[in-house]
Amino acid sequence: xxxxxxxxxxxxxxxxxxxxxxxxxxxxxxxxxxxxxxxxxxxxxxxxxxxxxxxxxxxxxxxxxxxxxxxxxxxxxxxxxxxxxxxxxxxxxxxxxxxxxxxxxxxxxxxxxxxxxxxxxxxxxxxxxxxxxxxxxxxxxxxxxxxxxxxxxxxxxxxxxxxxxxxxxxxxxxxxxxxxxxxxxxxxxxxxxxxxxxxxxxxxxxxxxxxxxxxxxxxxxxxxxxxxxxxxxxxxxxxxxxxxxxxxxxxx
Numbered sequence: 183x184x185x186x187x188x189x190x191x192x193x194x195x196x197x198x199x200x201x202x203x204x205x206x207x208x209x210x211x212x213x214x215x216x217x218x219x220x221x222x223x224x225x226x227x228x229x230x231x232x233x234x235x236x237x238x239x240x241x242x243x244x245x246x247x248x249x250x251x252x253x254x255x256x257x258x259x260x261x262x263x264x265x266x267x268x269x270x271x272x273x274x275x276x277x278x279x280x281x282x283x284x285x286x287x288x289x290x291x292x293x294x295x296x297x298x299x300x301x302x303x304x305x306x307x308x309x310x311x312x313x314x315x316x317x318x319x320x321x322x323x324x325x326x327x328x329x330x331x332x333x334x335x336x337x338x339x340x341x342x343x344x345x346x347x348x349x350x351x352x353x354x355x356x357x358x359x360x361x362x363x364x365x366x367x368x369x370x371x372x373x374x375x376x377x378x379x380x381x382x383x384x385x386x387x388x389x390x391x392x393x394x395x396x397x398x399x400x401x402x403x404x405x406x407x408x409x410x411x412x413x414x415x416x417x418x419x420x421x422x423x424x425x426x427x428x429x430x431x432x433x434x
Contacts, residue, residue, distance in 0.1 A: 231381050232383060234389070238310045238393055242390075243392070246376075249400065250363065253403055289333075291332045298323075305319030321408055339416075351403075355401075376391040376392050
Protein backbone atom coordinates (compact mmCIF):
# COMPACT_ATOMS: atom_id res chain seq x y z
CA UNK A 183 0.00 0.00 0.00
CA UNK A 184 1.46 3.35 -1.03
CA UNK A 185 1.84 6.29 1.31
CA UNK A 186 -0.82 8.27 -0.56
CA UNK A 187 -3.36 5.45 -0.28
CA UNK A 188 -2.62 5.06 3.44
CA UNK A 189 -3.27 8.78 3.96
CA UNK A 190 -6.61 8.50 2.13
CA UNK A 191 -7.63 5.53 4.30
CA UNK A 192 -6.64 7.52 7.39
CA UNK A 193 -8.60 10.55 6.21
CA UNK A 194 -11.76 8.51 5.54
CA UNK A 195 -11.52 6.85 8.93
CA UNK A 196 -10.91 10.18 10.64
CA UNK A 197 -13.92 11.76 8.95
CA UNK A 198 -16.09 8.83 10.02
CA UNK A 199 -15.00 9.14 13.65
CA UNK A 200 -15.50 12.92 13.51
CA UNK A 201 -19.05 12.46 12.19
CA UNK A 202 -19.92 10.01 14.95
CA UNK A 203 -18.47 12.28 17.65
CA UNK A 204 -20.34 15.26 16.27
CA UNK A 205 -23.63 13.34 16.27
CA UNK A 206 -22.98 12.24 19.85
CA UNK A 207 -22.10 15.75 21.05
CA UNK A 208 -25.26 17.21 19.54
CA UNK A 209 -27.35 14.88 21.71
CA UNK A 210 -25.52 15.61 24.94
CA UNK A 211 -27.64 17.22 27.69
CA UNK A 212 -27.08 20.92 28.27
CA UNK A 213 -24.28 21.88 30.65
CA UNK A 214 -25.58 22.35 34.17
CA UNK A 215 -28.93 20.77 33.37
CA UNK A 216 -30.80 18.25 35.50
CA UNK A 217 -31.29 15.64 32.76
CA UNK A 218 -28.63 12.90 33.01
CA UNK A 219 -30.10 9.71 31.52
CA UNK A 220 -26.90 7.66 31.60
CA UNK A 221 -26.07 8.66 35.15
CA UNK A 222 -29.59 8.01 36.37
CA UNK A 223 -29.63 4.54 34.84
CA UNK A 224 -26.14 3.73 36.17
CA UNK A 225 -27.03 4.76 39.73
CA UNK A 226 -30.29 2.82 39.64
CA UNK A 227 -28.55 -0.32 38.32
CA UNK A 228 -25.79 -0.01 40.92
CA UNK A 229 -28.21 0.29 43.84
CA UNK A 230 -30.35 -2.58 42.56
CA UNK A 231 -27.29 -4.84 42.78
CA UNK A 232 -26.26 -3.51 46.21
CA UNK A 233 -23.08 -1.85 44.94
CA UNK A 234 -22.37 1.40 46.82
CA UNK A 235 -19.63 2.62 44.47
CA UNK A 236 -21.35 3.36 41.17
CA UNK A 237 -18.03 3.54 39.33
CA UNK A 238 -17.22 -0.02 40.43
CA UNK A 239 -20.67 -1.11 39.29
CA UNK A 240 -20.06 0.40 35.85
CA UNK A 241 -16.57 -1.14 35.57
CA UNK A 242 -17.31 -4.63 36.87
CA UNK A 243 -21.01 -5.12 36.21
CA UNK A 244 -22.70 -2.83 33.71
CA UNK A 245 -19.66 -2.62 31.40
CA UNK A 246 -17.54 -5.49 32.69
CA UNK A 247 -16.67 -6.60 29.17
CA UNK A 248 -14.97 -3.23 28.53
CA UNK A 249 -12.91 -3.72 31.68
CA UNK A 250 -11.81 -7.11 30.39
CA UNK A 251 -10.37 -5.34 27.36
CA UNK A 252 -8.52 -2.82 29.51
CA UNK A 253 -7.10 -5.57 31.68
CA UNK A 254 -6.07 -7.58 28.62
CA UNK A 255 -4.15 -4.60 27.23
CA UNK A 256 -1.98 -4.56 30.34
CA UNK A 257 -1.60 -8.34 30.20
CA UNK A 258 -0.45 -8.11 26.57
CA UNK A 259 2.00 -5.33 27.49
CA UNK A 260 3.57 -7.53 30.16
CA UNK A 261 3.79 -10.47 27.78
CA UNK A 262 5.48 -8.32 25.15
CA UNK A 263 7.93 -6.89 27.68
CA UNK A 264 8.89 -10.34 28.96
CA UNK A 265 9.55 -11.53 25.41
CA UNK A 266 11.44 -8.46 24.22
CA UNK A 267 13.59 -7.95 27.33
CA UNK A 268 14.46 -11.59 27.92
CA UNK A 269 18.11 -12.47 28.49
CA UNK A 270 19.97 -13.29 25.26
CA UNK A 271 22.85 -15.66 24.67
CA UNK A 272 25.55 -12.97 24.60
CA UNK A 273 24.51 -11.54 27.99
CA UNK A 274 25.79 -12.62 31.36
CA UNK A 275 24.20 -11.93 34.74
CA UNK A 276 25.79 -11.31 38.12
CA UNK A 277 24.39 -9.69 41.23
CA UNK A 278 24.73 -5.89 41.37
CA UNK A 279 26.77 -4.34 44.15
CA UNK A 280 24.93 -3.09 47.26
CA UNK A 281 23.91 0.57 47.10
CA UNK A 282 24.49 3.17 49.80
CA UNK A 283 21.25 4.66 51.10
CA UNK A 284 20.85 7.74 53.28
CA UNK A 285 19.64 6.58 56.73
CA UNK A 286 16.65 8.94 56.68
CA UNK A 287 15.53 7.60 53.29
CA UNK A 288 16.00 4.01 54.44
CA UNK A 289 14.00 4.58 57.61
CA UNK A 290 11.15 6.34 55.81
CA UNK A 291 10.92 3.71 53.05
CA UNK A 292 10.92 0.77 55.46
CA UNK A 293 8.22 2.39 57.61
CA UNK A 294 6.03 3.25 54.62
CA UNK A 295 6.34 -0.14 52.91
CA UNK A 296 3.88 -2.06 55.15
CA UNK A 297 1.61 0.99 55.38
CA UNK A 298 1.43 1.36 51.59
CA UNK A 299 0.94 -2.38 51.14
CA UNK A 300 -1.96 -2.39 53.62
CA UNK A 301 -3.53 0.65 51.97
CA UNK A 302 -3.31 -1.01 48.56
CA UNK A 303 -4.96 -4.20 49.79
CA UNK A 304 -7.66 -2.13 51.52
CA UNK A 305 -8.38 -0.21 48.30
CA UNK A 306 -8.76 -3.48 46.39
CA UNK A 307 -10.96 -5.14 49.01
CA UNK A 308 -13.29 -2.13 49.39
CA UNK A 309 -13.51 -1.14 45.74
CA UNK A 310 -17.25 -1.88 45.58
CA UNK A 311 -17.90 0.33 48.62
CA UNK A 312 -15.72 3.41 48.18
CA UNK A 313 -13.55 5.15 45.54
CA UNK A 314 -10.74 2.88 44.41
CA UNK A 315 -10.66 -0.69 43.24
CA UNK A 316 -8.47 -3.26 41.56
CA UNK A 317 -6.66 -0.96 39.14
CA UNK A 318 -5.76 1.68 41.73
CA UNK A 319 -5.07 -0.77 44.54
CA UNK A 320 -2.96 -3.01 42.32
CA UNK A 321 -0.67 -0.12 41.42
CA UNK A 322 -0.35 0.88 45.10
CA UNK A 323 0.54 -2.70 46.11
CA UNK A 324 3.17 -3.00 43.37
CA UNK A 325 4.64 0.40 44.25
CA UNK A 326 4.82 -0.45 47.94
CA UNK A 327 7.08 -3.44 47.25
CA UNK A 328 9.53 -1.22 45.38
CA UNK A 329 9.98 1.00 48.41
CA UNK A 330 12.40 -1.72 49.48
CA UNK A 331 14.53 -0.90 46.45
CA UNK A 332 14.60 2.75 47.53
CA UNK A 333 15.18 2.01 51.21
CA UNK A 334 17.62 -0.90 50.91
CA UNK A 335 19.06 -2.16 47.61
CA UNK A 336 18.28 -4.25 44.56
CA UNK A 337 19.19 -7.51 46.27
CA UNK A 338 16.63 -6.92 49.02
CA UNK A 339 13.96 -6.24 46.41
CA UNK A 340 14.80 -9.44 44.57
CA UNK A 341 14.25 -11.50 47.73
CA UNK A 342 10.60 -10.42 48.00
CA UNK A 343 10.03 -10.26 44.25
CA UNK A 344 10.37 -13.69 42.64
CA UNK A 345 9.42 -12.59 39.15
CA UNK A 346 8.29 -16.06 38.08
CA UNK A 347 5.60 -16.16 40.77
CA UNK A 348 4.35 -12.70 39.82
CA UNK A 349 4.14 -13.75 36.18
CA UNK A 350 1.94 -16.66 37.30
CA UNK A 351 -0.15 -14.26 39.39
CA UNK A 352 -0.59 -11.98 36.40
CA UNK A 353 -1.90 -14.86 34.28
CA UNK A 354 -4.05 -16.14 37.16
CA UNK A 355 -5.72 -12.74 37.59
CA UNK A 356 -6.54 -12.58 33.89
CA UNK A 357 -7.83 -16.17 33.92
CA UNK A 358 -9.96 -15.55 37.01
CA UNK A 359 -11.74 -12.68 35.27
CA UNK A 360 -12.49 -14.88 32.27
CA UNK A 361 -13.68 -17.76 34.46
CA UNK A 362 -16.13 -15.47 36.26
CA UNK A 363 -17.40 -14.38 32.86
CA UNK A 364 -17.93 -17.96 31.75
CA UNK A 365 -19.70 -18.66 35.04
CA UNK A 366 -22.38 -16.20 33.93
CA UNK A 367 -22.91 -18.24 30.78
CA UNK A 368 -23.11 -21.47 32.77
CA UNK A 369 -25.68 -19.84 35.04
CA UNK A 370 -27.94 -19.27 32.04
CA UNK A 371 -27.24 -15.55 31.55
CA UNK A 372 -24.76 -13.60 29.42
CA UNK A 373 -20.96 -13.45 29.65
CA UNK A 374 -19.89 -11.62 32.84
CA UNK A 375 -23.52 -11.25 33.94
CA UNK A 376 -23.81 -10.40 37.63
CA UNK A 377 -26.32 -13.15 38.39
CA UNK A 378 -24.43 -16.08 39.90
CA UNK A 379 -24.01 -14.76 43.47
CA UNK A 380 -26.40 -13.08 45.92
CA UNK A 381 -26.12 -9.29 45.98
CA UNK A 382 -25.88 -9.09 49.79
CA UNK A 383 -26.54 -5.98 51.85
CA UNK A 384 -25.76 -2.47 50.66
CA UNK A 385 -22.51 -1.05 52.17
CA UNK A 386 -21.45 -4.50 53.41
CA UNK A 387 -18.06 -5.94 52.40
CA UNK A 388 -19.75 -8.99 50.85
CA UNK A 389 -22.10 -7.06 48.58
CA UNK A 390 -22.43 -6.43 44.87
CA UNK A 391 -22.55 -10.05 43.69
CA UNK A 392 -19.56 -10.75 41.44
CA UNK A 393 -18.28 -7.15 41.59
CA UNK A 394 -15.89 -7.80 44.53
CA UNK A 395 -14.54 -10.96 42.87
CA UNK A 396 -13.91 -9.24 39.55
CA UNK A 397 -12.37 -6.34 41.46
CA UNK A 398 -10.02 -8.72 43.28
CA UNK A 399 -9.09 -10.46 40.01
CA UNK A 400 -8.17 -7.12 38.45
CA UNK A 401 -6.23 -6.10 41.55
CA UNK A 402 -4.20 -9.31 41.40
CA UNK A 403 -3.54 -8.96 37.67
CA UNK A 404 -2.61 -5.27 37.81
CA UNK A 405 -0.41 -5.63 40.91
CA UNK A 406 1.52 -8.57 39.49
CA UNK A 407 1.72 -6.98 36.03
CA UNK A 408 3.25 -3.75 37.34
CA UNK A 409 5.77 -5.72 39.39
CA UNK A 410 6.82 -7.75 36.33
CA UNK A 411 7.05 -4.65 34.14
CA UNK A 412 9.20 -2.79 36.66
CA UNK A 413 11.33 -5.89 37.19
CA UNK A 414 12.15 -6.17 33.49
CA UNK A 415 12.97 -2.50 33.11
CA UNK A 416 14.94 -2.34 36.36
CA UNK A 417 16.97 -5.35 35.24
CA UNK A 418 17.94 -3.37 32.16
CA UNK A 419 18.63 -0.12 34.04
CA UNK A 420 20.49 -1.56 37.02
CA UNK A 421 22.30 -4.59 35.65
CA UNK A 422 23.52 -3.57 32.17
CA UNK A 423 26.90 -1.93 31.65
CA UNK A 424 29.60 -1.93 28.99
CA UNK A 425 32.23 -4.65 28.99
CA UNK A 426 35.62 -2.83 29.12
CA UNK A 427 37.34 -5.61 27.12
CA UNK A 428 35.37 -5.24 23.91
CA UNK A 429 33.03 -2.28 24.44
CA UNK A 430 29.89 -4.40 24.14
CA UNK A 431 26.98 -4.26 26.55
CA UNK A 432 26.48 -7.23 28.83
CA UNK A 433 24.02 -7.92 31.61
CA UNK A 434 26.05 -8.16 34.77
